[in-house]
Amino acid sequence: MSTNVATERIAAPARETASARLLRGLNRTPIHIVLGIVAVIWLAPTIGLLVTSFRPRTDIQSTGWWEVLGTLRFTAENYVQVLNAAGMGQAFLNSLIISIPSTLLPLVVCSLAAYAFSWLKFPFRDSIFLVVVALMMVPVQVAFLPVQQLFKPFQLTQGYMGIWLAHTAFALPFGVFLLRNFFITLPKDLIEAARIDGSTTFGVFRTIVVPLSVPAIAAYGIFQFLWVWNDLLMALIFVGNDANLPMTVKITTLLGTYGTEWNLLAAAAFLLMFVPLAVFFSLQRYFVQGLLAGSVK
C-alpha cells in the first residue's frame, strides 16, 4: 500500500509533464503570434526606409515600398547624390571628427577622477562625489547662454574645440559615477601590494586599475560614442560654423529643404544609422551592459 503511493507520487509528475507539454505547445501559439506582431511593428518602419533608400526616385513616387517585389529595381544613386550634392559626405566626416575626441577625452578625464574618488584618501571625498552625481541631472539647456558667452571671445564654436569641451563636460558626472562604481570593486589587496612594491599612485592607476577595468571603460566608451554621434541639440548650439555641422544637424536641414524627397532622406538617414548599427551588432553585449549599469544598479 505504502509502496504503491510512493510509486504513484513519483510517476505523477512524469505523466503531468507529458500532457502539460502538449498543453504548453497549444498555449504558445498566441505567444508566437503576438511576438510576430511585435517583431513586425519594430522592424517594418526601418526596413521600409532601408528599401526606399535603394529604390529609384520615380519608383518611390509611384508605388509603395511594400510593392518592391513587384518592381525589383534597385540603385545606389540616392547614396551617391546625398553624399556629394547634399554635402552628407563632409557631414559624415564632421560627425567622426566631433565624436572621436568627444569620446576619448571623457574616457581619460573620467578614469582619472573615478580613480581619485575610489582609491585616494582626501577630505570631503564623498561629499564632492555626491555633488558630481547630483550634477548628472543638470539639463544642457542651462549651459546654452553662459557657455556661449564664455566661448565668444575665444571663437571656440567656430572650430571643433567648443563642442569637444561641451560634450566632455556634460559626460563627466555619469562617466565618473559609472567608472567609480566599477573601480571600487577591484581587489584591494592587488592595489595595496603594488603600493608596497613601490608603485607611484599614477603607476597603480596605469598598470593595475586601467588594465583590469577595460570592460567597464569599453562599455562606457561605446555608450559615450553613440551618445555623441546621435546628438543633435549640443551640435545645434556649440557648432557655429556651417562647414563643421555633423550629420544629425545636416539631416534636419535636408528635411526642411527636401521634405518630400524620400529617396535622399532615406539614404541620408541610413548613412547616419550605419555607424551605430555596426557598433550595436558587433558590441551589443558591452552596449547593453553599459545601459544597465547606468540605470538600474
Add this chain to the structure above:
Amino acid sequence: MTATPVPINPLVPKGRPARTERTGWPTVLAFLAPALLLITIFLVYPVISTLRMSVDRGLGGEFTRFVGLDNYISLFQTPSFVGSIINNVLWTVFYTGFVILFGLFIAVIAMRVRYESVIKAIVFLPMAIAATALGVIWGFVYALDPQIGTLNALLGIIRVGPVSWLGDPAFVNAALIAVGIWGSTGFATVILSAALKGIPTEILEAARTDGANEFQIFWRIIVPMVSLPISVLAVTLIVNVIKLFDIPYVMTQGGPGDASRVIAFEMYKQDFAAGQYGKAAAVAVIMLLLLIPVMVFNVRRFRSSAVV
C-alpha cells in the same frame, strides 16, 4: 556602524582595517583637476549664471536690467509656453506609461520562447539610432500620400483616411509620442527582463500549483516583484520627457502652429529665434527645477546603496 573615516561600501568587505593615511594634495589634484575644472566651467558656473540671467530682461544678450520674476510671469502668460507644458504632461503620462507597459509585456512574453534574445534585440535596436533617424523613419511611415506612407496605406485598406498625422493638431502629439514609445520600449524591455530573471522560479511554480492563472501571476507576483526597477525606469523616462527635444524638432518643428512644442524646444526657440535671453534662461531654470526631485532621488538611492 564602525567609526572608520572611510565610508563602508557593500562591495568592500566589512571589518578590514581602514587605511587612514591621506594622499597628498598634489597627487589628488593631478587626478581630479581636469574633471573639476570642466564641471565648474560647464555645469556649476552656468547654473548660477542662468539663475541670474533669468531675472534680467536680457534683450539682445545684454544683462543689465533686473526685472525680478517678470520673465517667469510672462512665460506663464505665453500660450505657446503653457501649451508646451501641457504637451510635456501628455508625454509624461502616455510615453512613460506605455513604454513601461509594453516593455513589461514584451519581457514577460518573450521569456517563454527560445528566440527571446532575438526579440529583445529587435525591440532594442531603435535605442542605438539617433532621434534624427527615428524622425526620418517615422516621417516616412506617417507620410500623407498612401502610396508612400505605410500607415495611410494600411488605413486605405479599410477605406479610412488618408490622415495628416503630423499636420493635424488633433493627431500630432499622439503621433510623436508613438515614435517616442517605439524608440524607448526596447530599453524598458531589456531592463525589466533582467529584473524578471531575478524572480525565483520557485515562487512562480508555487503560485501555478496553487491554481493561479497567468493574469493573477502577472499582476500579483511579477508586477510587485519588479516594482523597484519599474520606479527607477519611470524616473529615467520622466527625465527623458523633461529633456525631450529631438523628436519634435526633427519631425514637426513644434508645429503645426505651436501644437507639438515641448519645454526644451520652447527654450531653444526663445533663445535663438526670438532673442529673448531672459525668458530663455527662465525656461532653463524651470527645467532645472523640474529635475531637482530626480536629483534628490538619485543621491538618496546612491547613498542608501553605498553606505551600510
